[in-house]
Amino acid sequence: MEDCLFCKFVSKEFETNIVYEDKDMIIINDINPKAPVHMLLIPKVHYKYLHEQSEKSAELLGKCLHKLASLRCELGLDEGYRLVINQGDDAGQTVPHLHVHILAGKKMDWNPA
Numbered sequence: 001m002e003d004c005l006f007c008k009f010v011s012k013e014f015e016t017n018i019v020y021e022d023k024d025m026i027i028i029n030d031i032n033p034k035a036p037v038h039m040l041l042i043p044k045v046h047y048k049y050l051h052e053q054s055e056k057s058a059e060l061l062g063k064c065l066h067k068l069a070s071l072r073c074e075l076g077l078d079e080g081y082r083l084v085i086n087q088g089d090d091a092g093q094t095v096p097h098l099h100v101h102i103l104a105g106k107k108m109d110w111n112p113a
């Protein structure tokens with residue numbers, strides 16, 4: 001999609017720090033980390049909201065999460081990790097391309113407020 005930052009990372013039009021890539025996703029380091037480990041899992045297909053997913057893209061997202069779980073040790077997530085998907089303004093979504101925040105590297109409180 002034109003003018004989408006994350007699509008430009010996927011197409012390599014813009015450079016970023018890619019930690020992992022396969023045919024379905026890239027995983028990059030977040031530029032403004034909120035935890036000692038803060039990465040973004042970015043599916044290659046562009047859509048903004050979970051409710052815009054096709055059955056195919058829903059399957060791909062499941063596959064990406066399954067792959068992420070298998071990579072947990074090499075990504076430094078073996079002590080635990082938190083996955084967050086911000087959806088819409090109230091949740092603070094700023095990039096309109098669905099992505100999964102991967103947070104780890106410290107004990108986390110549970111305070112979504």
Ligand code: AMP
Nearest residue numbers: 016029030031032086092093094095096
């Ligand atoms: P969200 O607010 O849930 O849409 O998440 C967007 C995330 O993208 C934020 O955590 C930003 O820090 C991150 N971000 C924005 N620009 C970049 C960039 N150029 N490289 C890496 N991460 C970015």
Ligand code: ZN
Nearest residue numbers: 004007046097
């Ligand atoms: Zn996009």
